[in-house]
Amino acid sequence: MGQKAKKPITSGQIILFVVTLLIAILFAFPIFFNIMSAFKSNSEILRDAIAFPEGFYTESFKYLLTKTEYPKAMLNSAVLTLGSIAAMIVIIPMAAYAIERTNRKWTNAVYIFFLFGMMIPFQVYMIPLFKQLKTMGLFGNLGGPILIYIAGSVGFGVLLYTSFLKGVPREIEESAEIDGCTRIGIFWRIVFPLLGPVTASMVVLQGLGIWNDFLMPMLVLPSGQTKTMIVELFYYVGEFSSRWDMIFAGTTMSLVPVLIAFLSLQKYFVKGVSSGAVKG
């Protein structure tokens, strides 16, 4: 980089920059359009979709936040995302650690059994699952989806953690064991902190997936107090089919947390993708 900066600017570089800029505008436009439209009244949107907002119209936000279930739905999404992630990063690294460090026949069998889950898309088991949740009394509350999310991420999570654990030396664990530390203590005090990069990828990838998920929460939390933000927005598209201002305000509010998370954790998002690329 530093070396390049000294070289003179060529016309090729300028052309390349302009082309990239134009494509970037094309990519950024829909998001910009969404946020811009959230500050327009409905009649403004219908009159001229491309025009800039005339003023700073915030009525749709006020309406959504005071007169609808939207704040509740935001809270549900947050609880669902944080709850699932917290449980995931307790349960999955422990299983991966036991599998990697024990390395016996039966743990290898469990490992293969877990990996198989990566090939099963949700659509394959959603129909019996729907009925199963009802008989288990987990239908319509946030507990059901949390358990489903944890179960669904076991295969991928165990793969990520075990491959990372292969590179973590055992010597410290062994000396801690001689010092009389329990296995739980060894794992949480010594090993878990070393798994930071994988945990960060898991949090980012799975957190985003849960926050944005639609099909499962729609099936399992169809109505009432436990709808998530995305499901609520989906119903608005049908209900408020002529009130685009409401929906734009709602989508903007759901994008803002993602944008903030992305800007502050950019490094992990990019790393998370490359680790996600292993997933089949």
Next chain:
Amino acid sequence: MNATAVIRKKKKWWQSYAIWFILPAFVLYTLFVMIPTFNSIYLSFTSWDGISENVRYIGFDNFKEIWESPRVHNALTNTIIVAVSLVLLENVVALVLAILVDQVRWFRNLFRSIFYFPVLMSGIIMGFIWMIILNYNFGVVNQLLDMTGLSAIKTDWLGNPDFALLSIILSTVWKASGYYMIIYLAGLQGIPQELLEAASIDGAGKWKQFRHVTFPLLAGATTVCVMLSMINSLKLFDQIAVMTNGGPGFATETLTYIIYKVAFGEGRQGFGTALAIVLFILILIISLIQIRLLRKREVEM
């Protein structure tokens, strides 16, 4: 003597902790993934409606119906159209974006973020935005066509069966390409600069350098991206749900969408699970090919 005793004691202890560490994940995974998957296989041989208590076994009738139903054939055709065009377009766009981000001189990180951000959006939100952009009366696309005097090609992009699937495909390319761009970018940045310099000294132009040096070295990234984009295209759901609901008619119904509609809209859960098994087999085949290809590459390297 003493040493073996220690080892034996250690082994026992190891064994007991491993079971407890694995158990929670094992129970949840079995209960919420494996049991319903096996139930799916069982239900695919029944005519269950999702509500009634008695589940009637009907043998291979559901699969016979899949084989014969024109609606399922249409959905399979759509799935293949979506898969092939998404794999091609997403990978070409992703590779171009990766090269641009890799080569551009200014604001490299900003551009990368802009191209990547749509990946982070929910399919529902992204589908809604595009639905409005493509709206016949008020949408941005038709407004732009009016402004540039191209009103003749204006159409109801999502209401016209000829364009609805295309609209969904193109908006999905916009959403997903950034993901594969990151993978290609990592591949590009792993290519040693000396190789390109050597090729350029040998008189290779930019295109030849790309064709004979860069592209072959990206083969690993390409395999991963092609397979991932294919599996993701088979799972495409949110955009269809919000943009067209499978319509107009059955124009945008894909395999995943028909599973949902048949099972939860039409109360034919037995038939729905049979379709789900077809999807599972498709994904299984692709995954196995992927594992094969990746292993082969490792051997070659």
